Amino acid sequence: MPRVQVSLGTRRASALELGSEEMSSANLLQKDAADEALFNSAPAHSPVHGLPPEVLAEIFTLISATESPPGVRSHEHPTGVRAARRLHSLQVPCACVCSEWRRIALSTPSLWTSIHVEYGSRIDEDPQSLQQFIARSCGLPLHIHAHGPLDDEGSDDADLRSTRTVSLLAHLSHRRWISLALWGPFLLQPLNLTLLHKLVIGERAEECLDHLRIWPRLRHVELHLRDAPAAIPYWPALTSLHLVFVAGSTSYPYNEASFARVLIREHRDTLEKLILEDDFYSMGHTAVDEDEDEDDVCEIPNLMSIDLRGPTFHILDNILTPRLSGLAIHDPSPFHEEELFRAYFASNSIVARNLRSLELISVPMNDHQDLIPIVEALSSLERLVVDDRRNDRKTALPNLLVWLRVPDDDNAHIHLPNLVSLTLLCRVTRDMGPTREALREMMQSRSVGRVVGGVQVKALRELTTNMGSQYQIPQTRFIA
Incomplete structure (x- = not known):
């Protein structure tokens, strides 16, 4: 042997x-x-050979979902991995191990519901294999991911092959598509995708939007805009919208900003979650607020979560969000000072009362003392995240921690009594003694729920810091 x-x-x-x-x-x-x-x-x-077939099938399904997550970008995979998947694009890896595993894989329809089309794929030359792959999913909804080229591998011939493959796939199965991610320059014909639930359009595929518009069940859309589409799409069931402004066109950011404003306005009655991301802030542009009419305010009655990344904060001046419960600000650039945040919460008392979660990631402030006037009015706040690790100044975190400490005096004012989750990340220096001491006192004062001065103070159930596992609740791994 x-x-x-x-x-x-x-x-x-x-x-x-x-x-x-x-x-x-x-x-x-x-x-x-x-x-x-x-x-x-x-x-x-091996103990794995003793597992029942149904358990192995479940393991295979979990592994398959991990290897090929929906909406993955082509450049997120190393070239070698992508090349290997291209060669075996119509095969599930676990089906190639042995005859028993192959039998289990072939009898597990959920393993065959995620179809990845690699850039330059030649699957269109073997339609019978593609039809076999689709048949193995036994009529289940399909997740389609068409990957675009890496920076150094684009060509007209590969564009054409990819388009042919996606078109063939659409011809064979488009009525079963539940999610679609397009990351390449695909020239598709209009499709009637009645089941489509999620759509991702990459920066190289904006033209597809001109043919992909009338879908009654579409709820989640992610668009990476280098050039604005010719027409404004309307999706009657849309609840989640993620817009990424990508630098590159001569008209940026003006056409994209106008498109974004109209798109948000068209879906104001159904939107529940909004993410705006601008990766061109280093040039000083602000895609969302260019040429914005201050009197042109749009109410989005059902919007509950806003995530703003880059210089997109000014959109808050032009929308009303009476049901907003979650707000995240990521790296708004040095052009937006802390006065803007204070003014926003001061002028939106409804938001201040309803907000449950606030994330401030790399928000420029003079010190953490500037944060106190912002969160002081948020009486219902349950979750607070402050990530200031990019701040090169000396941290003033002790001021915030002292402010959050629950005093024993019944006559003292209690700040954020509903706070149950707190994340504080700062630039760790040698002189962290005062910060750690203030953190210990704050943790002890909020370790259990109690009534202080007639106010019910909730116990802090989650605490995340980068100052050691002893400063976390529950005490878990160290966060750098």
């Missing part, structure tokens, strides 16, 4: 290299024979 032969050869080589005089040829042969007999009488079996 190969495994035994390798073991015997290794032992003989080791004996010769060591120059052992104690181990004679006879001893070697005798020991080898004993080892071989033992190997034949008690073959090794």
Whole structure:
């Protein structure tokens, strides 16, 4: 048997290299024979072979979902991995291990519901294999991911092959598509995607929007805009919108900003979650607020969550959000000072009363003392995240921690009594003694729920810091 032969050869080589005089040829042969007999009488079996087929099928499904997550960008995979998947694009890896695993894989329809089309794919040359793959999903909804080129591999020929493959796939199965991610320059014909629930359009595929518009069940849309589409799409069931402004066109950011404003306004009655991301802030542009009419205010009655990344904060001046419960600000750039945040909450008392979650990531402030006037009015706040690790100034975190500490005095004012989750990340320096001391006192004062001065203070259930596991609730791994 190969495994035994390798073991015997290794032992003989080791004996010769060591120059052992104690181990004679006879001893070697005798020991080898004993080892071989033992190997034949008690073959090794991996515990995985003892698992029931239904458990293995569930494991295969979880692995498959991890390897090919919906909406993944082509450049997020190393070239070698992508090339390997291109060669086996119509095969599930676990089906190639052994005949038993292949039988289980072929009888598990959920393994065949995620179809990845690599850039330059030639699957269109073998439509029978593609049809077989689709048939293995047994009528389940399909997740389609068409990947775009890496920076150095784009070509007209590869564009054409990819378009042919996606078109063939659409011809065979488009009525079963539940999610679609397009990251390449695909020229598709109009499709009637009645089941589509999620759509991702990459920066190289904006033109597809001109043909992909009338879908009654579409709820989640992510658009990466380098150039604004010619027409404004309307999706009657849209609840989640993620817009990413990408630099590159000569008209940026004006056409994209106008498109974004109209798109948000068209879906104001159904939107519940809004994410705006601008990756061009280093040039000083602000895509969302260019040429914005201050009197042109749009009410979005059902919007509950806003995530603003880059210089998109000014959109808050032009929308009314009476049901907003979650707000996240990421790196708004140095052009937006803390006065804007204070003014926003001061002028929106409804938002201040309803807000449950606030995230401030790399928000420029003079010190954490500037944060106190912002959160002081948020009486219902349950979750607060402050990430100031990019701040090169000395941290003033102790001021905030002292402010959050619950005093024993019944006559004292209680700040944020509903706070149950707190994340504080700062630039760690050598002189962190005062910060750690203030953190310990704050943790102790909020360790249990209690009534102070007639106010019910909730216990802090989650605390995340980057100052050591002893400063976390529950105490888990250290966060750098």
